[in-house]
Amino acid sequence: MQFTDLESYYTYLEEDENFSILDFNTTKYLKILGDSSSEVELKKLCSYEQFFCDFSIKKGEHIPQYQMGDYKYPTLEMFDDNFEYIKKRAKETVNPKYKSRYNHILWISPQKHYTYAKQAIESYMNFLENSNFAANDNLLNNSFRTYFENLFLLSQSINYKSAETIDYFITLLSGSKISEFCKYAIMKFIGENIKKSDAVLFEKFLDYAKIQVEIAEDRLLESFLKLLIILSQKLKKSPAIFHEKLGDWHISQLKKEDKQGFLAHHFYLNALEEYRKANIKVKVEQTSVLLEQAKKKINLKRIPFEIKDDKILEKLNQYWKITSDNIKRIVTEKSSKDIYEYLTVENFLPKPNSEEEEPKSALLDLVTTMTFDINRNVNKNKSGMINPYQLHINNFTLRQISCVFLEGIKEEKITFKSLIGYLENYTWYGADFTYVDNNNEKQGFDWIELLIPSLQVFFNQIEADLKTSTNHNQGYILAIDSLVLKFEGLLREFSRAIEAQTIEFKADGTEERISFDKLLDNEKITDLIPANDIAFFKYLFTSEGMNLRNNIAHCFYKTENYSSATMLLLIVALLRLGNYRFEKKLDK
Structure with a gap:
């Protein structure tokens, strides 16, 4: 295939009977045609047609072929002639495959008009009715589904030929034009996207799916059972029997x-x-x-990997040398108070994860990923993707914190005594939260007293480990168990002090403590505590990360799960939550 001019390209489109969605060769030959010409107008029109050929509309919306950061290709903005050329082509083109796309592009463009939607609907219908392909060709069945979904959504959006569109699909149920999986997928799509619930239609789908359940095998059986559950719910019928069959x-x-x-x-x-x-x-x-x-x-074995690129290794080594030298300088020159403040405010925590930044790969659509917690239960709140936040904590944050503590302990500036002194004098933990009740009995908490046992055990153990160059996991059990549970108490105390909600009332009139996650999401908390610290607390204590609170409270941790590293992260969290003042409490 080679285009000598635009007319030969237009002829190719009119004669094209290929049912697939995209044809990358067409774009390639249009580029060759444009590049080989010195005519500015021809180059421009070839560019428009390249954009048109690469333009993909699925489920009524434009899906860019390429996207990297803010860059997308193609976009509507690339048609910079106010869509005059596309309007012209929409009128001239006869082949319904392309007439539907020209008009659909105009419908979703700023030139949006009812006429374009009608033309697209009629062209889609014409194209589908006259299509012919092997029913066992999965790729072409998928193409049929994409075209039909565009047709269905358009017909629903302007209420034009919506009944005819559904009637056409119903005729397909009794034939062999499309595969059974394609029929299932379209029934599911109609059920989920139809604007006005149609009990008669859903009953037809229900009857068809029931028949298929009796004769279908394997994955197709699973799909139709799931469809029966959806249809039963829409018809307000019990789906219990289908849930059982699916089980x-x-x-x-x-x-x-x-x-x-x-x-x-x-x-x-x-x-x-x-x-x-x-x-x-x-x-x-x-x-x-x-x-x-x-x-x-x-078997949940760790799979190690090593970096073999010498340039990357060199840069990493340079980074760690600069970082460690800087930390040694701070520890040597500064006081204990300055070192604890460094751990409190230094920006070595990763930025919070966001759905936009989470790496995604089309390859993962072909596999099922499962994320397990420490108890080998599947965590359904996690995608199974690589977690950049956790990678940063393990490979950068923890390494920096460990370096600070190691050098600080060597210099005798980070000690049990100095840390307790800092917490007592420079954090809100040292405030007097106790009071005398009507019975002349002391109530409330002395948080320093409650924190001392954990920190004392930790320093005793880590100093012993440093002297013997060992790591006794068992020696950190008491310290970690105690501090994890105390942290929740501190967070609730902090919430009460800033008048953030800590109790909610249920519909039956009973009271319930607000969960740890909800405490951290309260606006009064998020207005005071930086987002990086909030994300860090969630990583440590909730199912978004290490889930220490749940694992400790329910004894899911085994001895080997305890370590000095976990305790170091907890102490940094303790310092960061304590970095506030309550003037009324600390008025001396």
Whole structure:
């Protein structure tokens, strides 16, 4: 295929019967045509057509082909002639495949007009009705689905030929034009996106899906069971029987072959969830037992990696030399108070994770990722992606903190006595939070007294470890257990002091303490405490990271899970939460 001029390109579009969504070769040959010409106008029109060919519309919205940071390609802004050329092409083009796209681009552009949507709908319908491809071709079935979803959403948005669109799809249910999976996916899409609930339509879908459940196999059976659950809910019918069958399907996958480890855990967990929704207590109990047994065979080994690029290694070594030299200088020249303040305000914590910054890969659409907690339970709040926050804590933050403590202990500036003195004199922990009640009895907390046991045990152990060049995990159990639980108490005390809500009232009139996570999300807290510190506290104490509060309170930690490193992170958190003054309390 080679274009000698734009007319040959237009002829190619009119004769094109390819049902796929994108044709990258077309873009390539348009570029060759534009680059080979000295005519400015031809170059410009070739560029417009390249943008047009690369323009992808899925589920009624433009999806950029490439995106890196703020850069996207293609975008509507690239059609910088007020869309005059696209309007012209929308009128002239006959092939419904391209006529629908020209008009759909105009519909989602600033030139948006009802006429363009109508033209796109009619062209989509014409194109789909006259399409012909092998029903077992998955790629072309996927193309059909994309075209139909665009048609359906357009027809719903302007209420034009919406009934005809649905009627057309219903005729496909009794034929073999598209695959059963494609039928399932479109029924699910219609059910989730139809503007006005249609009980008659949903009953038709329900009846069809029930028939398929009796004859379908494996993944297709799973898909139709999930569809039946959705349809039952929309029709206000109990989906319990389908939840149970879906649970049975997950169990059946284990019986087909000897699945162990991650796979067994995956299927048992999904089955358990379905049985719970179906309220089948016997199967819930049976599956729970099997799930616990399967956990023992999950191998969660760490996979190390090493950097072999000499330039990267050199830069890292330079960075660590500069950092360690700076820390040694601070520890040598500054007082204990200055060192603790350095740990309180120095910007060595990572920035909070955000969904926009989380790395994503199209390859991960092809696999299932699972994130396990310390108890080998799947954490459904985590994506299974690499966590940049955790990488930063482990490879940078902790290394800097360790260097400060190591040098500080060597110089005898970081000691149990100096730390307690700093907490007592320069943090709000030293304030008197006690009071005498009506019975002349002392109430409230002396936080320094409560913190002393943990810190004293820690310093005794770390000093012993440094002298013997060892790391006795067992020696840090008491220190970590105590400080983790005290930190929640300190956070609640802090919340009360700034008049942030710490108790909420349930619908039945009972009181309930606000969770640790909600305490940190309170506006009064976030207005005072920097976002980096909030993210650090969440990483340490909630399911967003180490989940220390839950793991300690429920005895999930084994001896090997305890370490001096964890205690160092806790002390930094303690210093950062204490970096405030309550004038009424500290008025001396």
